[in-house]
Amino acid sequence: MDPVRRPRGRPRKPVLLESAGLGPRRGLHDQAVERLRALIVAGTLPAGAALVETELSAALGISRTPVREALKLLAVEGLVELRPNRSPRVAELRADAVTELFEAIAAIERAAAELAAGRIGPAELERLRRLQAEMEAHHAAGDLAPYFALNQQIHALIVASARNAPLREAHEALHARAEIARRRALDRRGRWDxxxxxxxxxxxxxxxxxxxxxxxxxxxxxGHTGAALLAGLAGPDTKPDAA
Amino acid sequence: MDPVRRPRGRPRKPVLLESAGLGPRRGLHDQAVERLRALIVAGTLPAGAALVETELSAALGISRTPVREALKLLAVEGLVELRPNRSPRVAELRADAVTELFEAIAAIERAAAELAAGRIGPAELERLRRLQAEMEAHHAAGDLAPYFALNQQIHALIVASARNAPLREAHEALHARAEIARRRALDRRGRWDxxxxxxxxxxxxxxxxxxxxxxxxxxxxxGHTGAALLAGLAGPDTKPDAA
DNA sequence: TTGGCATGAATTGCATGCAGAGCACCAAAA
DNA sequence: TTTTGGTGCTCTGCATGCAATTCATGCCAA
Known part of the structure; x- marks a missing residue:
C-alpha cells in the first residue's frame, strides 16, 4: 500500500488565469457541451454514432462526470438521444423532423419579428442595415462563404430585438439542429438571390x-429556407451526377 | 484496515419491480427533476431559496450526482439559477419575466393552433369537445377546483394536435414557470367566465x-390570462386586508 | 442446423472522495 | 470606530470506484 496521500485527480492547473486571461472559462461540463455540439453539427460525430462516455471523456481529456452532464444537456437540445442503460446516440434528423424544425423556427421568428417591430432600437436597426449591406456586397461580388454567418447574425439579432428571453432561448435551442440540416443540404446556392x-x-x-x-x-x-433545405436533403443522395 | 469488500453505496433494492410494478421507473436523476420541479412550482421551495446539493440529496434519499444533473436540467427550464461555485437558487419570477413568458406562450400556442386547425383529427376534436363540456359543467356548477387541470389539458391537447415536436417541447418547458405565476396570483376567479x-x-x-x-x-x-395573472401578482403583496 | 440459456465483457448509473473557490467571522492596524 | 488581512468552514466541481444492466458469444440440447 502507498501511505503517501497524493491527489487522485489528474493535476489541474491552479487556474490563476481565471479572470486574468480573456475567457470567463466556465466549468468543464459547459466546455464539453460546446465542443460536443460543434462536433455533432460539423458531422464529425455523424448521426447515429454511439457516444460512449469513456471514449468521450478520454477524447476531451476530462472525466466521465462532466461528459455525462453535457450529454444530458445536449439531449434537451435534441442533438443526442438518451436511452436507458445504453450508450446515447447522435440524433438522426429525418425529413419530417426537419419540416417540424423549420415550422417551429418560423413560428418563433414570426412572433419575434412582430415584437421587434415595436421594440427594436436605433442602434439595432443600424446594425441590421449594416449587416444587410454587407450581405448585399458579398452577394454582388459572388462571394458565398460569408453568407451563412451573416444570415445567422441577422436572424439572431432580430430575435434579440424582440426582448423576450424565453423566445430567444427557444430559438437558440433549435439553431444547432437547423445548422445540421443546412450543412447537409449541399446545394445552398440556389436560394441565395x-x-x-x-x-x-x-x-x-x-x-x-x-x-x-x-x-x-x-x-x-x-419556411422557404426549410423547403429548400428539404429539397437539398432529398437530392444529394441521388448522385449530383454533374462535375 | 478492513479487508472485507462490502458495497460502498447504500444498498439499492434489486429493482425486480422494474417492469413488475406500475411505473416505468426512470433513473434517479429523472425522478429528482420531477420532484424538485413539483416542490418549486408548489412554492415549497420558494423563489430565491438556496439549493444545497447535500441537503437535497439527503432530502431525496439519493446521492449528489443525480441531484446535480437534475439541477442542470431545471436550470435549462428556467426554474433554477446556476452560479459558478455557489449554491444554485430557485429562480425569481419578476413581473417583466411573467410578461415575456406569456408573450412566448402566446406565440407558441398561436402557431400551434394554426397548425392544429389543419391537422387535428376527429378523435382529438372529440376529446376537446368533451373537455370543453366538462369545463362548462363545472363552470355552471360554480365548481372552480377542476378548472385549472382541465384548462391545462385543453391547451396541451391543442399544442399536441399541431404535431410538431419542437413546438410541443418548447411549450412544455415554459409550462412550469407559468404554473408558478398561476399559483401566486391568488385571485383566479376573476377571469373564469x-x-x-x-x-x-x-x-x-x-x-x-x-x-x-x-x-x-x-x-x-x-395574453389575457397573462395580463390577469400579472394584475393578480401586483395586488396580493399589498395585504389583501380581508379575512 | 437451430433454439434456448448461460456466461462474460462492455457500459451505464450512482455513490463517494478530494481539492479549491467563496464567504463569514475575527483580529489587528489606521 | 472603520478598514484590511487572515483563518476556517462550507459547498461546488471533478474524478473515480462499484454494482446492475445489456448485448454478444458460445454451449448444449432437440
Missing amino acids: ESVAEHRAILAALEARDAERAGRLLADHV | ESVAEHRAILAALEARDAERAGRLLADHV
Missing part, C-alpha cells in the same frame, strides 16, 4: 415598424 | 378549421 431579397424586405418592414408584415415575411422566408 | 367563453370560441374555430382565427383567439386568450 431570393434570400437576400427577402432579407431586404424584412428589414424594410422592421424600419416601417410594420409588425404584421415583418412577421409574415420572416416566417415565409424561414 | 371570460376564459370559458374564450375556450368555446377557440374550439369553434378549430372545428371550422379556421387557422388564422384559431391562432388569433388562442394567442389573445393566453
Whole structure:
C-alpha cells in the first residue's frame, strides 16, 4: 500500500488565469457541451454514432462526470438521444423532423419579428442595415462563404430585438439542429438571390415598424429556407451526377 | 484496515419491480427533476431559496450526482439559477419575466393552433369537445377546483394536435414557470367566465378549421390570462386586508 | 442446423472522495 | 470606530470506484 496521500485527480492547473486571461472559462461540463455540439453539427460525430462516455471523456481529456452532464444537456437540445442503460446516440434528423424544425423556427421568428417591430432600437436597426449591406456586397461580388454567418447574425439579432428571453432561448435551442440540416443540404446556392431579397424586405418592414408584415415575411422566408433545405436533403443522395 | 469488500453505496433494492410494478421507473436523476420541479412550482421551495446539493440529496434519499444533473436540467427550464461555485437558487419570477413568458406562450400556442386547425383529427376534436363540456359543467356548477387541470389539458391537447415536436417541447418547458405565476396570483376567479367563453370560441374555430382565427383567439386568450395573472401578482403583496 | 440459456465483457448509473473557490467571522492596524 | 488581512468552514466541481444492466458469444440440447 502507498501511505503517501497524493491527489487522485489528474493535476489541474491552479487556474490563476481565471479572470486574468480573456475567457470567463466556465466549468468543464459547459466546455464539453460546446465542443460536443460543434462536433455533432460539423458531422464529425455523424448521426447515429454511439457516444460512449469513456471514449468521450478520454477524447476531451476530462472525466466521465462532466461528459455525462453535457450529454444530458445536449439531449434537451435534441442533438443526442438518451436511452436507458445504453450508450446515447447522435440524433438522426429525418425529413419530417426537419419540416417540424423549420415550422417551429418560423413560428418563433414570426412572433419575434412582430415584437421587434415595436421594440427594436436605433442602434439595432443600424446594425441590421449594416449587416444587410454587407450581405448585399458579398452577394454582388459572388462571394458565398460569408453568407451563412451573416444570415445567422441577422436572424439572431432580430430575435434579440424582440426582448423576450424565453423566445430567444427557444430559438437558440433549435439553431444547432437547423445548422445540421443546412450543412447537409449541399446545394445552398440556389436560394441565395431570393434570400437576400427577402432579407431586404424584412428589414424594410422592421424600419416601417410594420409588425404584421415583418412577421409574415420572416416566417415565409424561414419556411422557404426549410423547403429548400428539404429539397437539398432529398437530392444529394441521388448522385449530383454533374462535375 | 478492513479487508472485507462490502458495497460502498447504500444498498439499492434489486429493482425486480422494474417492469413488475406500475411505473416505468426512470433513473434517479429523472425522478429528482420531477420532484424538485413539483416542490418549486408548489412554492415549497420558494423563489430565491438556496439549493444545497447535500441537503437535497439527503432530502431525496439519493446521492449528489443525480441531484446535480437534475439541477442542470431545471436550470435549462428556467426554474433554477446556476452560479459558478455557489449554491444554485430557485429562480425569481419578476413581473417583466411573467410578461415575456406569456408573450412566448402566446406565440407558441398561436402557431400551434394554426397548425392544429389543419391537422387535428376527429378523435382529438372529440376529446376537446368533451373537455370543453366538462369545463362548462363545472363552470355552471360554480365548481372552480377542476378548472385549472382541465384548462391545462385543453391547451396541451391543442399544442399536441399541431404535431410538431419542437413546438410541443418548447411549450412544455415554459409550462412550469407559468404554473408558478398561476399559483401566486391568488385571485383566479376573476377571469373564469371570460376564459370559458374564450375556450368555446377557440374550439369553434378549430372545428371550422379556421387557422388564422384559431391562432388569433388562442394567442389573445393566453395574453389575457397573462395580463390577469400579472394584475393578480401586483395586488396580493399589498395585504389583501380581508379575512 | 437451430433454439434456448448461460456466461462474460462492455457500459451505464450512482455513490463517494478530494481539492479549491467563496464567504463569514475575527483580529489587528489606521 | 472603520478598514484590511487572515483563518476556517462550507459547498461546488471533478474524478473515480462499484454494482446492475445489456448485448454478444458460445454451449448444449432437440
